[in-house]
Structures are given as C-alpha cells and as structure tokens.
Amino acid sequence: MSERVINWFKYASPQTFYPLAGKLIPWFWALAAIFGLAGLTIGFLLAPTDEQQGEGYRIIFLHVPASWMSMFIYLVMAFWAGTGLAFNTRLSGMMASALAPTGALFAFLSLWTGALWGKPMWGTWWVWDARLTSELILLFLYIGFIALQAAIDDPRRADKAGAILALVGVVNVPIIYFSVKWWNTLHQGASVSLTKAPSMAAMMLWGMILCALGCWMYSIAVALMRVRTIMLERERHTDWVRSVLGEKE
Amino acid sequence: MLEVSNLECVRGERRLFAGINFRLDGGEMLYLQGQNGSGKTSLLRMLCGLTPAAGGEIFWRGRPIGQLGEEFRAELCYLGHQNAIKEELTPLENIVSAARLAQETLDEDTAVDALERVGLRGREDLACRYLSQGQKRRAALSRLVHERRALWVLDEPYVALDKAAVDLVAGLIGAHLQRGGLAVLTTHQPVAVPAAALRELWLGNGDAADVRDSSARC
Amino acid sequence: MLVSIRAVIGRDLRLAMRRQSDIIAALFFFIIVVSLFPLGVGPEADQLRRLAPGVLWVAALLATMLSLPRLFADDHRDGTLEQLALAPQPLALIVFGKVIAHWLVAGLPLVLLAPVLGIQFDLANDALAILALSLLIGTPALSGIGAIGAALTLGVRGGGVLLSLLVLPLYIPVLIFGAGAVDATLSGLGAQAHLSLLGALTLGGVFFAPWPTAAALRIALE
Numbered sequence: 001m002s003e004r005v006i007n008w009f010k011y012a013s014p015q016t017f018y019p020l021a022g023k024l025i026p027w028f029w030a031l032a033a034i035f036g037l038a039g040l041t042i043g044f045l046l047a048p049t050d051e052q053q054g055e056g057y058r059i060i061f062l063h064v065p066a067s068w069m070s071m072f073i074y075l076v077m078a079f080w081a082g083t084g085l086a087f088n089t090r091l092s093g094m095m096a097s098a099l100a101p102t103g104a105l106f107a108f109l110s111l112w113t114g115a116l117w118g119k120p121m122w123g124t125w126w127v128w129d130a131r132l133t134s135e136l137i138l139l140f141l142y143i144g145f146i147a148l149q150a151a152i153d154d155p156r157r158a159d160k161a162g163a164i165l166a167l168v169g170v171v172n173v174p175i176i177y178f179s180v181k182w183w184n185t186l187h188q189g190a191s192v193s194l195t196k197a198p199s200m201a202a203m204m205l206w207g208m209i210l211c212a213l214g215c216w217m218y219s220i221a222v223a224l225m226r227v228r229t230i231m232l233e234r235e236r237h238t239d240w241v242r243s244v245l246g247e248k249e
Numbered sequence: 250m251l252e253v254s255n256l257e258c259v260r261g262e263r264r265l266f267a268g269i270n271f272r273l274d275g276g277e278m279l280y281l282q283g284q285n286g287s288g289k290t291s292l293l294r295m296l297c298g299l300t301p302a303a304g305g306e307i308f309w310r311g312r313p314i315g316q317l318g319e320e321f322r323a324e325l326c327y328l329g330h331q332n333a334i335k336e337e338l339t340p341l342e343n344i345v346s347a348a349r350l351a352q353e354t355l356d357e358d359t360a361v362d363a364l365e366r367v368g369l370r371g372r373e374d375l376a377c378r379y380l381s382q383g384q385k386r387r388a389a390l391s392r393l394v395h396e397r398r399a400l401w402v403l404d405e406p407y408v409a410l411d412k413a414a415v416d417l418v419a420g421l422i423g424a425h426l427q428r429g430g431l432a433v434l435t436t437h438q439p440v441a442v443p444a445a446a447l448r449e450l451w452l453g454n455g456d457a458a459d460v461r462d463s464s465a466r467c
Numbered sequence: 468m469l470v471s472i473r474a475v476i477g478r479d480l481r482l483a484m485r486r487q488s489d490i491i492a493a494l495f496f497f498i499i500v501v502s503l504f505p506l507g508v509g510p511e512a513d514q515l516r517r518l519a520p521g522v523l524w525v526a527a528l529l530a531t532m533l534s535l536p537r538l539f540a541d542d543h544r545d546g547t548l549e550q551l552a553l554a555p556q557p558l559a560l561i562v563f564g565k566v567i568a569h570w571l572v573a574g575l576p577l578v579l580l581a582p583v584l585g586i587q588f589d590l591a592n593d594a595l596a597i598l599a600l601s602l603l604i605g606t607p608a609l610s611g612i613g614a615i616g617a618a619l620t621l622g623v624r625g626g627g628v629l630l631s632l633l634v635l636p637l638y639i640p641v642l643i644f645g646a647g648a649v650d651a652t653l654s655g656l657g658a659q660a661h662l663s664l665l666g667a668l669t670l671g672g673v674f675f676a677p678w679p680t681a682a683a684l685r686i687a688l689e
Binding site for chain 3: 085137140141143144147148151152157160161164165167168169172175176178179180182183
C-alpha cells in the first residue's frame with residue numbers, strides 16, 4: 001500500500017500516470033483472477049460445510065470481502081479527496097471519482113449478498129441490524145457523492161465539492177455507526193446479531209482472505225481503468241491526450 | 250501596490266487570457282477593455298481573490314493576495330455585475346447592513362447623505378423591489394460615496410445609469426484616485442474620469458494582452 | 468467578532484420577517500406531514516404513542532430540508548454572497564451567524580409546535596416535554612449540517628433533491644438520539660443519555676459545520 005502511494009505521488013501528473021496505469025492494469029487483473037479463483041476454490045470446494053448453517057454460509061466468501069472493501073474504499077476515496085483539496089493536484093480528484101462507483105458497487109453487493117444469506121439463515125431478507133443499517137447508510141453516502149459530482153458540470157468544481165462531501169462523510173461514518181449501534185441495542189427485538197458468528201475454521205479464513213485480496217486487486221484494476229477514461233475525457237484538449245489518441249487511430 | 254504577473258485564466262476548456270502583467274500604484278486607474286466573453290469579469294474576480302488564477306500571481310503591497318487573506322479584503326471594495334441589493338430591504342437598510350457586514354461603521358446620517366448624493370432622496374424607506382433597475386444600481390453605488398478602502402474593483406459600474414448618475418460615479422472614482430486610491434474597472438461606455446492617471450488593458454484572442462499607458466481620456 | 472455575527476443574524480432575521488410566507492409554509496408542511504400519519508396507520512392510541520417520536524422527528528427533518536435550499540441561494544443570486552465572501556472577517560463566522568438565524572426561523576418554531584402536535588398522538592406530559600427539549604437541543608445540528616449541503620448544492624442542477632440526498636444520511640444520528648430520547652421517556656428509562664449525546668452532536672454540528680460550509684461556498688463562487 002505504502003509503495004503504491006509513493007508511486008502515485010511521483011506520477012501525480014496525468015500524462016505520466018496514464019501510461020503507467022495502462023501497464024499496471026493487466027497485472028492487477030491477473031492478480032485479481034488468481035486470488036479470486038484460489039479463494040473461491042477454497043471457499044466452495046475445500047472449506048468444510050458449516051454445522052449450523054449448511055452450505056448456504058458459503059456466500060460469506062463474497063459477502064465479507066465486499067463489506068470490507070466498501071468501507072475501505074470510502075476511506076481511500078476520502079484520502080484522495082483530501083489530498084486533492086490540500087495540494088490541488090488534478091490526479092487526486094480523478095482518483096476519488098474513479099473509486100466511488102466501485103465502492104458503491106461493493107456496498108450494494110454486500111447488502112445484496114447479506115440479504116441472500118439472511119433469508120435461509122434468519123428466515124428474513126432484511127433485519128435492522130446495526131451493521132446492515134450502517135452499510136445501507138454507507139451506500140447512501142456513496143450515491144450522494146456520485147450524484148453531487150454528476151450534477152456539477154465543471155470538473156474542477158465537482159472534484160472540490162465532492163472532496164468536501166467525502167471528508168464530511170468520513171468524519172460522520174463513525175458517528176453514524178456508533179449511533180446506529182446504540183439504536184439497535186435499544187430496539188433489540190428478535191434480530192440476530194452478526195457478531196455472534198461461530199468461530200471460523202482456518203480454511204474458511206484463508207478462503208476469505210484470498211477472496212478479499214481478489215476484490216482488492218479487482219478494485220485497483222477497475223479504478224485505474226476508470227481513471228484513465230476520466231483523464232482522457234477531462235484533458236481531451238491537451239496535446240498529450242491528442243497524441244495518445246492519435247497513436248491508436 | 251497592486252501587481253499582477255503572468256496571470257492566466259481558463260474557463261471550461263477555453264483559455265481566456267494568459268501572460269497578463271501590470272502594475273498599478275496609488276492614484277492610478279486601470280481600465281479593462283475587451284469584447285464580451287474576453288474574460289474581463291473573470292480578471293476582476295481574480296483580483297478580488299474570488300476565482301483562483303489558472304496561473305500567475307497577484308500581489309498587494311508586495312505580498313500574494315492568497316497569503317494576505319483578510320488583510321487584503323479589508324482594503325478591497327468590489328462591486329459586481331449584481332447589485333448585492335436585497336429586494337426586501339429599503340436602500341437605507343441595505344447600505345447600513347452591508348457596511349456592518351463589511352465591518353465598517355456607517356451611521357444613519359452618513360448613509361442618508363450617501364443616498365441623497367446618488368439621487369435616492371425620498372426613497373430611503375421604500376423596499377428596493379419597488380425601485381427601477383437604475384435606482385437599484387444607484388443604491389448599490391451609494392456605497393462608494395463614503396468608501397475609503399484603497400482598492401476599488403468595479404464591474405460595469407455605469408450600466409443602467411443615466412447621464413447624470415454616470416457623471417456622478419465618474420466623479421466619485423476621480424475623488425478616490427485623488428485621495429491616492431486605486432481603481433480597476435470595466436465598461437463599454439467611454440466615460441472621462443476627471444484627473445486620472447489612466448492605463449488601459451485590452452483582453453482578447455487568448456494571447457498576451459497589451460497594457461498601454463494613456464494619459465489621454467478614453 | 469460577536470458584532471459581525473450579530474450583524475448577520477440581525478440582517479437574516481429581518482429578511483425572514485419580510486417574507487414570512489416561507490416560514491409559515493414550512494411550518495404547515497410540518498403540521499400536515501405529522502397529521503397524515505394517524506390517517507395512514509389508524510387511530511389506535513397505543514400505536515400512535517409508539518410512533519409519535521419517530522414521526523415528529525422525521526417530519527422535523529423534512530421541514531428543515533424545505534427551508535435549506537434558500538439558506539444561501541438568495542444571497543447567491545443577488546450578489547450578496549460575493550460581498551460576504553469578500554468581507555474582512557472569516558466566511559465561516561458569517562456562516563455561523565446564518566446558521567443561527569436559520570435555526571431561529573426554521574428550527575425554533577418546530578420546537579414550539581411539536582408539543583401541540585404531540586397531543587394528537589396522545590403523548591403524556593413528560594414525553595411532550597422531552598420531545599420539545601430534544602428538538603430544542605437537536606434542531607441546531609440540523610441547521611448546521613444542512614448548511615454544508617446547502618453550500619455544496621448551491622447553483623447546481625436539481626439542487627433541492629440533491630440536497631436531501633446529501634444531507635438526510637448525515638441527519639441519521641440526530642434522528643436516532645432525538646427520537647430515542649422521547650422513546651426512552653415513554654418506556655420509563657431516563658432520556659438523559661440521549662439528550663447529552665444529542666447536545667454533543669449539536670455542538671459538533673454547529674461549531675464545525677461552518678468551516679466546510681465556507682469552503683464549499685468559496686468553491687461555488689469561483
């Protein structure tokens with residue numbers, strides 16, 4: 001991670017970052033495929049069937065990494081947004097807006113797989129569990145960020161406004177999580193707490209970690225692809241983009 | 250006192266101007282000229298620190314205005330396209346509250362006097378929504394009567410004014426310059442400002458604009 | 468410093484008094500939304516009593532949303548915002564004054580009205596008192612956090628809807644502790660903890676929100 005940050009600082013100008021990202025993307029895709037396949041192999045074929053939950057629990061190999069990624073990407077996004085505001089670098093804002101859809105996708109996936117998991121386990125698609133609720137609110141925050149950026153025509157203003165929103169959001173996420181948790185314990189009904197998950201077999205843990213790494217690599221690859229597109233779109237009148245596009249024609 | 254070096258403005262994808270250099274000292278007036286869309290208003294907003302410059306620096310008393318912040322704003326009087334006049338308030342309330350927000354002391358008598366000078370006598374207590382366009386502009390310009398801050402940045406000050414009011418405003422600017430103040434303004438109407446060391450800046454075509462000294466009237 | 472805050476508050480209050488229809492419309496919106504719930508869920512007193520804290524608080528959030536878009540939009544349109552941004556005092560200070568003025572105009576009336584509406588929901592006296600108290604403590608946070616959203620969506624396409632999208636998720640903690648305080652009173656637990664947390668949120672919201680708001684306003688003015 002730290003190495004990546006250093007690289008990005010060095011390549012903070014779009015025209016040097018563009019070709020670098022292009023070279024990195026296939027590697028991240030390859031890593032994503034390797035980790036993903038390994039994780040899913042362990043998850044679906046090797047990991048033992050859970051005594052209480054049967055085969056249905058295997059959805060956690062997607063569910064848990066998706067939840068992790070959704071939260072982690074928001075932090076990374078806010079980090080880029082903050083860097084963009086502080087140092088006024090073009091790339092930072094582009095990175096933030098490139099990450100947002102992936103983060104939203106993972107938040108959505110996490111909710112969706114959570115519902116699919118909940119139905120056979122708890123007999124209901126949705127419970128107002130603290131984690132589920134905060135994940136839902138996180139999805140709202142992502143959607144707000146994307147909608148705000150989409151509504152502002154001037155990309156520089158969109159970057160800055162989005163950055164402020166992301167930073168305000170990141171301050172609020174712990175408060176929201178804490179308040180939702182408090183709320184949940186007060187309204188403790190028949191809901192099932194996710195925190196009381198049975199202790200995990202080592203094999204399951206490995207499967208989950210590999211899947212999470214796969215998701216991580218996927219996120220980087222997709223974010224890099226998206227940021228390349230954003231660069232071309234925003235800088236389409238500059239010479240370097242013309243020469244890049246000219247080469248392809 | 251006001252120095253601009255290598256200023257550049259990019260709006261959307263168009264470069265409006267680049268390589269603007271000029272220096273303005275006490276008692277001097279800069280008269281910005283150019284077609285519609287040549288970036289006159291953008292340049293004025295940059296001088297105020299509202300719009301960040303795409304390149305270049307603006308110095309006030311030798312220091313960048315970004316660093317000076319509040320110190321610079323305390324010496325700046327900006328009059329934009331819009332009048333900054335509240336329709337619901339009377340002209341008197343408008344200029345008194347504007348002065349208070351700008352941290353100036355303006356007692357009621359001085360304010361009434363200012364309104365009288367711009368020809369709004371008898372209209373002080375009428376909500377601004379009942380005033381005509383020109384009267385609203387006069388109400389906005391009445392700020393200048395007792396304005397003692399050093400740098401005036403005026404965007405089209407003569408718009409919507411009749412001949413008498415134009416002369417009055419030109420007189421106010423002239424008096425300001427004689428006190429050693431600075432003024433930067435845009436206008437499409439050629440108006441003679443009395444006793445002014447006048448400089449002109451032409452904006453256009455995205456090239457480096459040229460600054461001319463002209464002691465002649467514009 | 469206090470002088471300039473007072474000047475902003477005075478000006479905004481005077482403006483609000485000159486167009487009272489806005490305030491009154493938001494208040495009636497609050498009343499109507501709250502009154503619709505019994506029509507939707509039925510008139511059983513027990514059920515209404517349980518719903519009351521949530522309904523009143525959600526309606527208060529929505530009523531606040533209604534007045535937020537105009538917090539900066541009018542000043543933006545007539546050029547006053549530029550003058551405020553160029554004033555020699557920090558813009559955040561001016562925003563702070565505007566937030567207080569907004570609360571006096573949009574928040575405080577809700578606090579005063581809520582107990583009356585609570586009677587419709589058959590709330591007991593102590594619950595009514597806590598309801599008003601929780602709104603009194605919590606609504607300033609709504610104005611503060613809302614100001615950030617209002618500044619971010621200033622002059623943006625579809626600003627009003629976007630504003631709700633941005634701000635409502637951030638209101639969730641206020642909603643939880645506000646409604647929770649009344650809930651706790653109803654179920655015989657003390658409301659103290661909720662009210663303290665609500666107070667903390669308000670302090671945070673009102674004192675920190677002006678800075679991001681000021682930054683967002685400067686961006687909007689560029």
